[in-house]
Amino acid sequence: MIVGERKPIREILELLGDNTTVLVVGCGSCVTVCLSGGEREARELASILRIRGQSAREVTVERQCEKEFLLPLEKEIEPVQAVVSLACGIGVQAMSEMFSSHRVFPGLNTTFMGMPVEQGLWEEYCSGCGECVVHKYGGVCPVTRCAKSLFNGPCGGSQAGLCEVKPDRDCAWQLIYDRLKSQNRVEELLQVQPPKDWSFSRSGGHRKMSREDMLL
Numbered sequence: 001m002i003v004g005e006r007k008p009i010r011e012i013l014e015l016l017g018d019n020t021t022v023l024v025v026g027c028g029s030c031v032t033v034c035l036s037g038g039e040r041e042a043r044e045l046a047s048i049l050r051i052r053g054q055s056a057r058e059v060t061v062e063r064q065c066e067k068e069f070l071l072p073l074e075k076e077i078e079p080v081q082a083v084v085s086l087a088c089g090i091g092v093q094a095m096s097e098m099f100s101s102h103r104v105f106p107g108l109n110t111t112f113m114g115m116p117v118e119q120g121l122w123e124e125y126c127s128g129c130g131e132c133v134v135h136k137y138g139g140v141c142p143v144t145r146c147a148k149s150l151f152n153g154p155c156g157g158s159q160a161g162l163c164e165v166k167p168d169r170d171c172a173w174q175l176i177y178d179r180l181k182s183q184n185r186v187e188e189l190l191q192v193q194p195p196k197d198w199s200f201s202r203s204g205g206h207r208k209m210s211r212e213d214m215l216l
């Protein structure tokens, strides 16, 4: 899931500036699960904006990142001066494309792709590198969960199973070792992994994916 965090109210008010009629749009998917941009949070933000003197209403769609879910918003958006999207950055951009005559402000900071690991705690698990290799590492992503993205073993700085760069996080290589050990696969770590092909990653610029069998 995509994890995000709501911007501070002060920042949202600054973004809105002189725009006083506002529609807050929540998203019913990832940001609902991470408790930052769903129906409840949209209601809460609209109510805070009203207390601050704005004329604010709220609505939540199933998914802001797919335009078909945004079509029914047309009538709601037409009379307002501005929209605050509580979706991830994809949802904000989808709204901006669909309603291009309106200002659409991001109400969230999109943070990472991750997993809820306990109540109120989310952790980054994937960087979308474009060529998944987790099967070689016992299902633990070294790109994302190792602070140095190491593919051929730990850096040597780990202490008590924790990362030397971020000592409040597990060392990914400790997790990899433990997982492979539990699967009787530790000897696989002796295989030297070739350099990863980063041409599929974000570092190659804006990516696209097409499915020939689905194109019209």
Ligand code: SF4
Pocket (backbone or CB within 6 Å): 125, 126, 127, 128, 129, 130, 131, 132, 133, 134, 141, 142, 143, 144
């Ligand atoms: S290897 Fe790449 S695609 Fe797979 S989990 Fe890690 S970052 Fe994501």
Ligand code: SF4
Pocket (backbone or CB within 6 Å): 145, 146, 147, 148, 149, 150, 153, 154, 155, 156, 157, 158, 159, 162, 163, 164, 165, 166, 170, 171, 172, 173, 174
């Ligand atoms: S301590 Fe572990 S997770 Fe941290 S950088 Fe070194 S190998 Fe990677």
